[in-house]
Amino acid sequence: MNDITLQHSLTDSYIALEALYGAKNYKPLDVVLTRGEGVYVWDVEGRRYLDCLSAYSAVNQGHCHPKILEAMVQQAQRLTLTSRAFRNDQLAAFYEELCALTNSHKVLPMNSGAEAVESALKVARKWGYEVKGVPDGQAEIIVASENFHGRTISIVGFSTDPQSRGGFGPFAPGFKVVPFGDAEALEAAVTPNTVAILLEPIQGEAGVIIPPAGYLKAARELCTRENVILILDEIQTGLGRTGKLLAEEHEGIEADLTLIGKALSGGFYPVSAVLSNTEVMSVLHPGEHGSTFGGNPLACAVARAALRVLVEEGMVENAARVGERLKGQLAAIKAGGVKEVRGRGLMLAVELHPEAGGARRVCEALQARGLLAKETHEHTIRIAPPLILTDEQADWIAGHFAEVLPR
Incomplete structure (x- = not known):
């Protein structure tokens, strides 16, 4: 048996074990990764790939950033978890640095993005009852169609994706769905019982859908005028991905509650946060909400380092510049199967015409060339490499897309 056969059998064995023991709730590309550094990852057969997904924007700083790794190792040797029953020496500094960076007043630390969303929903409802004076049990929250905010029961209950919702009801009441990008529909949906509007600035899972210019500003003005909380889910769009922090x-604009996660740890550890103004967050009191791991010292140390390198190494500015370069190159590709190239910063997408054969086939062709991207909604390819991407690497990506996009 030659080396190539042995190598391929190693990949096949991992895939077979996953199929045997794992829940089948994902459909990944058939590549088994074992190592990452910067914009690159390597599979178990030693082949190198340029990562154009960044773990759905969790690895904005690049794989295994040495300064974040150093912070994690040092803190792991000192103290990892106390629970919030006691204080730790990393939490206060995390609060201070995150508030200064984002112009926030208060921080609620959690673990996953979905937990941050759930926390914001709870805070908004409580604010509605205690501050706005909405009758008990009548609070309404407005969301947008094609949204993606997580996978919990309450969140999928206001999803418009049949695959996300199907078979998981009954769902919690209190949510209204309006078309994304339609400011007039937002305004028409507001009632005296509306406590919050929850939006993604750019809808990532829907295929990198950018709303019309002025939409978020109109939402901000509407919320201010009607005494409604504006919640922006920046778990994918935040921390430099779009070329702004x-x-x-x-x-x-500034939201009343801004949700961040994913890149908040640079891919090392689950960390999320609800950023808030003082008025809204003041409705929470001891015992009303919490998390054993939320705000733990390891998470805080890792997040502090992740934020520091994001700023000190100019990753946000690089995302804006290189993202514009890559978007322009992709848009210039003469491929008849392409319907649209869109995005902002390094949050990009190539949408294919339905008759072009599907995005999965393109992603598999890119994989064979050493580039990892992922399809969404059947006809769209998401492109979101780490924010440390160079001009040369952007050119390399565009060159391979030019070779595989359907004509």
Whole structure:
């Protein structure tokens, strides 16, 4: 048996074990990764790939960033978890640095993005009852169609994706769905019982859908006028992905609650946070909400380092510049199967015409060339490499897309 056969059998054995023991709730590309550094990952057969997904924007700083790794190792040797029953020496500094960076007043630390969303929903409802005076049990939250905010029961209950919702009801009441990008529909949906509007500045899972210019600003003005909380889910768009620290900056607004996660740890550890103004977050009191791991010292140390390198190494500015270069090159490709190239910063997408044969086939062709991207909604390819991407690497990506996109 030659070396190539042995290598391929190693990949096949991992895939077979997953199929045997794992829940079948994902459909990944058939590549088994074992190592990562910067923009690159390597599979168990030693082949190198340029990562164009960044773990859905969790690895904005690049794989295994040495300064984040150093912070994690040092803290892991000192103290990892106390629970919030006691204080730790990393939490206060995390709060201070994150508030200074994002112009926030208060921080609620959690673990996953879905937990941050759930926390914001709870805070908004409580604020509605205690501050706005909405009758008990009548609070309404407005969301957008094609949204993706997580996978919990309450969140999938206001999803418009049949695959996300199907078979998981009954769902919690209190949510209204309006078309994404339609400011008039938002305004028409507001009632005296509306406590919050929850939006993604750019809809990532829906296929990198960018709303019309002025939409977020109109939502901000509506919420201010009607005494409604504006919640922006920046778990994918935040922390440099769109060429700004937060995507809300593109329209010069500030949400009342901003949700961040994923890249908050640079891919090392689950860390998320609800950023808030003082008025809204003040409704929470001891015993009303919490998390054993939320705000633990290991998470805080890792997040502090992840934020520091994001700023000190100019990753946000690089995302804006290189992202514009890559988007322009992709848009210039003469491929008849391409319907649209869109995006902001290094949050990009290539949408194919339905008759072009599907995005999965393109992703598999890219994989064979050493580039990992992922399809979404059948006809769209998401492109979101780490924010450390160079001009040369962007050119390399565009060159391979030019070779495989359907004509």
